[in-house]
Structures are given as structure tokens and as C-alpha cells.
Amino acid sequence: MNFKGYRRTDGRAGIRNHILILPCSLCASETARFIASQVPGAVYIPNQGGCAMAVADLEITLKVLSGFAANPNVFGTVVVGNTCENVQASLLCERIRALTNKPLESVVIRDAGGTIKAAQIGVEYATKMSIEASKCKKEDIDFSEIIFATECGGSDPTSGLASNPTLGYVSDKIVALGGISILSETSELVGTEDILAPRCVNEEVAKKLLKIIKDNEDYFTLHGESLRDGNPSVGNKQGGITTLEEKSLGCIHKAGTAPITEVYGYGEQIDKNKKGLVVMDTPGQDIASIAAMVAGGAQIVVFTTGRGTPTGNGIVPVIKITGNNEKYALMKDNIDFDASGIIGGTAAIDEKGEELFKLVTEVINGEKSKAEALGFNDMSMARKCNFC
Amino acid sequence: MYNCLVINEKDTVATVIAPVKAGEEISYAINGKENKIIASEDIPKFHKTALCDIKKGDIVIKYGCKIGYALCDIKKGGYVHTQNLDSKMN
Numbered sequence: 001m002n003f004k005g006y007r008r009t010d011g012r013a014g015i016r017n018h019i020l021i022l023p024c025s026l027c028a029s030e031t032a033r034f035i036a037s038q039v040p041g042a043v044y045i046p047n048q049g050g051c052a053m054a055v056a057d058l059e060i061t062l063k064v065l066s067g068f069a070a071n072p073n074v075f076g077t078v079v080v081g082n083t084c085e086n087v088q089a090s091l092l093c094e095r096i097r098a099l100t101n102k103p104l105e106s107v108v109i110r111d112a113g114g115t116i117k118a119a120q121i122g123v124e125y126a127t128k129m130s131i132e133a134s135k136c137k138k139e140d141i142d143f144s145e146i147i148f149a150t151e152c153g154g155s156d157p158t159s160g161l162a163s164n165p166t167l168g169y170v171s172d173k174i175v176a177l178g179g180i181s182i183l184s185e186t187s188e189l190v191g192t193e194d195i196l197a198p199r200c201v202n203e204e205v206a207k208k209l210l211k212i213i214k215d216n217e218d219y220f221t222l223h224g225e226s227l228r229d230g231n232p233s234v235g236n237k238q239g240g241i242t243t244l245e246e247k248s249l250g251c252i253h254k255a256g257t258a259p260i261t262e263v264y265g266y267g268e269q270i271d272k273n274k275k276g277l278v279v280m281d282t283p284g285q286d287i288a289s290i291a292a293m294v295a296g297g298a299q300i301v302v303f304t305t306g307r308g309t310p311t312g313n314g315i316v317p318v319i320k321i322t323g324n325n326e327k328y329a330l331m332k333d334n335i336d337f338d339a340s341g342i343i344g345g346t347a348a349i350d351e352k353g354e355e356l357f358k359l360v361t362e363v364i365n366g367e368k369s370k371a372e373a374l375g376f377n378d379m380s381m382a383r384k385c386n387f388c
Numbered sequence: 389m390y391n392c393l394v395i396n397e398k399d400t401v402a403t404v405i406a407p408v409k410a411g412e413e414i415s416y417a418i419n420g421k422e423n424k425i426i427a428s429e430d431i432p433k434f435h436k437t438a439l440c441d442i443k444k445g446d447i448v449i450k451y452g453c454k455i456g457y458a459l460c461d462i463k464k465g466g467y468v469h470t471q472n473l474d475s476k477m478n
Contacts, residue, residue: 157403157434160451161393195453228475240403240435242468243475246455306434324434343405345389 001177002140003364005299006072010100012272013145014072015299015364017136018043018315019129021078021122022065024092025050025085031115032080035122042126043074043314046379051085054385058086063267064381066095067295069104070269073315075133076103078125080118083110099269103129138366144178146364147270149298149316150254151184153286155232156239156306160250162323162342162352163304169353170302170360171277172256180270181277182293183255186216187231187284191245192252196279200260208263212281231284235307239324254304266382267295286311287380290318300364302356310334311378312371319369321356336370392416392437396452401436401468408437414465429467436468448473 006014021044023032029047036044045068049061065087069077077096081089089106096104105125112118150167152159171181183189189196190213200206220227232241241247261276270278280296282289286309290301294315301318303311308331312318322328325340337356341347363369392414394402408414408431415424416439423439431437436450442462447454457477462468 157436161395161403191453191455237470240432240469242436242470242473243456245453245475246450249451249453249455343393 001143003143003146003361004138004366005141005145005364006075006136007139007141008072008100009102010070012072012297013141013299014074015366016073016316017133018074019076019078019126019133020045020069020074020315021080021126022069022092023047023050024065024079024081024087024089027051027082027085028080028109031109031118031122034115035078035080035119035126038119038123039126039130041130043377045314045377048379049381049383050087052387053086053383054388056384060266060382060384061087062092062095064291064295065092066099067267067269067297068315069096069102070099071294071297071299071315073299074102075136076129077105078122078129079104079106080122081106081108083108103132105129142178143174144275145272146174146177146179146300147272147296147298148174148179148181149184149290149293149301150182151286151290151293151301152188152251152254152304153311154305154307154309155236155241155247155250156324157241157250158323158340158343159304159306160253162339162349163306163321164250164253165349166321166323166339166342166352166356167254167302167304168256169349170357171254172258173353173357175256175258175276178275180272180275181255181258182270182280182296182298183252183260183277184280184282184289184293185251185284186212186281187227187244188248188251189213189279190217190227191248196252196260205260205263209260209279212263212279216281239306264296267292270296270298272297283382285380285382287378288382291379291381300360302360305335308335310371310374310376312369312374312376314377314379317363317369318371319359319363320371334370334374390415390417394418394439395450398449398452400439400442400446400449401455402439402450403434404431404437405434407431407433425465428463428465431467438462438464438466438468440464445477
């Protein structure tokens with residue numbers, strides 16, 4: 001089975017053709033937004049980090065930002081630096097170059113003489129890239145090159161009963177077609193260890209999986225906090241989810257039934273040769289979780305919700321689905337797919353799964369998801385420490 | 389038409405798919421076999437009811453797995469949520 005995509009110079013396959021305006025730090029973010037606003041179709045990533053950070057957080061930031069530039073949905077990137085931040089433009093460009101040979105330019109605000117002069121340079125770079133990007137022709141690409149990200153947020157009991165099993169059906173299909181599907185949100189794997197560890201392809205992968213789950217909860221304990229005091233959220237509880245274990249057991253349905261072939265760190269590059277279902281160590285905060293999977297190379301996200309959420313991403317399309325008929329009716333502006341027939345007994349999981357797979361292939365081939373049509377571009381990044 | 393969904397035959401709690409008032413019937417199927425219990429409390433849509441009497445300290449089961457411990461005795465047909473179920477045994 002094929003999809004229509006863009007073959008990049010680094011060999012990867014994209015389903016969108018973005019010009020990325022990438023600020024090194026929060027101090028460069030507004031100038032980056034200013035540049036992007038002058039170039040139709042350019043995507044700007046609001047970056048709240050990049051400076052005053054511990055080495056571990058600097059590494060997370062570099063991984064995520066360079067991963068964004070390397071994401072195959074991106075044609076080329078203009079890096080925007082301020083001057084004094086920890087994520088120096090030259091360092092970020094070096095990290096991007098280690099991942100991809102795609103078009104890359106950079107501008108540093110103080111070196112250029114301020115925002116307006118930097119913007120002039122940035123707009124010139126981005127405009128040239130935009131013309132080059134428009135020359136890219138879509139070609140037939142095998143489905144095995146899809147890296148599919150699964151996410152759930154604002155879960156309620158319908159998530160575990162309907163939307164997550166529907167997404168799990170699609171995840172299994174992606175894996176059967178030779179692609180890669182990512183299960184994320186380590187906080188929401190707590191309580192599922194006995195189910196997931198035996199699904200790992202070997203003991204080494206199982207050990208990695210159990211370690212990230214344990215480390216996740218230990219991290220909160222280390223700071224005198226409890227993961228379970230903040231998760232499930234207020235909205236999860238209002239919807240009827242009581243404990244983290246209950247939430248987790250519903251969440252993992254979105255990963256279908258395939259064996260787990262690898263476990264990746266936050267924002268780590270997904271190995272395109274390691275096919276099947278993989279796990280990425282991300283927090284339960286949806287936006288930060290999606291950011292990591294996009295940095296890892298995912299071209300598309302399917303996001304299940306019970307309470308309703310508007311989330312979108314600037315680099316990859318996010319398709320949202322719900323099993324809650326009331327929330328679908330309330331948030332049709334934002335939610336793409338209604339799986340509530342499964343709860344009402346009017347539809348089977350495989351039936352809804354086939355319908356969702358059809359929508360996924362249409363979006364892969366260029367149809368816009370609702371968050372994409374709204375131009376939504378949520379951004380958050382996980383971090384270890386407070387600002388220095 | 390049932391008003392409650394049981395995920396796994398081992399489950400001691402299940403999800404009502406319509407609001408249920410105290411005294412009303414809760415109906416569900418396990419392996420195609422119909423069962424009925426009476427709600428002892430009001431239960432909001434998509435929240436949980438106890439399918440059997442649950443003793444304080446008992447493991448509460450949904451998806452065939454442990455989702456926490458009962459903080460007090462819970463009657464069959466009772467409303468199960470944060471007031472009587474927690475991750476940790478208190």
C-alpha cells in the first residue's frame with residue numbers, strides 16, 4: 001500500500017512540505033514569529049526554553065529542536081538565535097546537520113542589528129526556501145515509511161471503551177503494513193506493567209520499559225510529590241476516571257496488540273529500520289508528549305479524547321477522535337472522528353477502526369485535520385529541572 | 389439495550405452509559421449472559437458502579453486488572469469513585 005509523499009534529500013518521506021522558523025530560545029521566539037508572519041505557509045515553533053537551563057534540559061531542548069528540523073514534514077528550516085542563550089544558533093545548526101542535509105539557514109538577532117534587520121534576513125531565507133519547496137512533487141511511497149504517533153488526552157471512561165480500542169485497531173494496521181507506531185505517555189503506563197512487559201520482544205526491551213515507568217514515578221517522589229496527586233486530572237475525575245491505574249489501563253488500548261520492539265528516550269530519533277510498535281518515554285502532558293514524537297520523526301498523530309481538546313501541531317497533522325457522543329456534539333469544531341457508536345452498541349470496534357484508518361490515509365495524502373485547518377500549533381517540552 | 393458496560397468478566401466495577409438514579413435497574417451482559425442489579429445510589433453517566441459487594445481494603449478490578457483499593461465497604465450497585473476508591477490502601 002502506498003501514500004503520496006515528499007521524498008527528502010536525506011531519504012526520509014514527509015506528508016507535508018513546511019518551512020520551519022525555529023527559535024533557539026524564548027528570547028528569539030517573538031522575532032521568529034515576526035519572520036514567520038511575513039512568509040505565507042511558514043510554521044513557527046514557540047519555544048519557551050533554550051536558556052538558563054541545566055545540561056540535561058539543554059540536551060532535551062537540542063534533541064527536540066533538531067528533531068523538528070529533521071522531521072520529514074519539514075522542507076527546510078531557518079534557525080533564529082538571540083546571541084546569549086544556551087542553545088546557540090551555531091550549536092543547534094550543528095545538531096540539525098548531524099540528522100539531515102535538508103535546507104538550513106540561520107540568523108542571529110544581535111549580529112544582524114535587531115529584530116527588523118534579522119527579520120529581513122530571515123524572510124529572505126524563508127521566501128527562497130518556500131519557492132524551492134513548491135517545486136517538490138509528491139510521489140508514491142510505501143506505507144512502511146509511516147511513523148504513526150498515538151496520543152490520548154482529556155481521557156474519560158469512553159476513551160478506554162471506544163476511542164482507544166479504535167485507535168489500537170489502526171495502530172495494529174500500521175504495524176501490519178510494515179510501519180512504526182508509537183505509544184507514549186509514561187505516566188499513563190503506570191499500573192499496566194504486567195500487561196506490557198510480556199508484550200516486549202525480548203528481556204532487554206522489557207527491562208527498559210519497566211525502568212522508564214519506575215523512574216517516572218520515582219522522579220515525583222524524589223521531589224516530595226506524588227504523580228498520582230496530579231494524574232488523573234480534575235477533568236479525568238469529573239468524567240468518571242478515579243485512579244491512575246484505571247486511566248492507564250484505558251490508555252494502553254490505543255497501542256493495539258502488537259509486540260513492543262523498542263523503547264526510546266524523550267525526543268530520541270526513531271530508528272526507521274526498527275519496525276513495529278515502539279514506546280517513547282514522554283510525560284502525560286499531551287503537548288509535550290506530541291512534541292517528543294514529532295521530534296522523533298512521526299509524520300502524523302492520532303489523538304483520542306473523552307473530555308474534548310483543541311490540540312494541534314504545526315509540523316504534523318493531529319487527528320482527534322472521541323468515544324463520547326456529547327463531547328463530539330459540543331466540540332465538532334475540533335474533533336475529527338466520532339467513535340461513540342461503540343458505546344451505544346451501534347458499531348463494532350473493527351468497523352470504526354476501518355473508518356478511522358480511511359481518515360488517517362486521507363490525511364496522510366494531504367487532507368487537512370481540523371486542528372490543521374485551524375492553524376493550531378501547540379508547543380510544550382518536557383524538562384528535568386527549574387530554570388537556572 | 390443495556391445501560392452498563394462490563395469490560396472483563398473478572399471486573400468488580402463497570403461503567404454506566406446513561407445516568408442511573410438510586411433504585412433504578414442497572415443491566416449488563418457478561419459473555420452474552422444478561423445480568424441485572426439495582427443501583428443503591430445515583431451514578432452519573434460514564435461513572436462506575438460496583439457489580440458485587442466490595443469490602444474495605446479489597447482490590448477493585450476493571451479491565452480485568454487492579455485499579456486500586458476500596459477505602460470502605462461498597463455495596464453492590466453503589467457508586468464507585470474517589471470517595472471510596474484510591475490507588476493506595478489507606
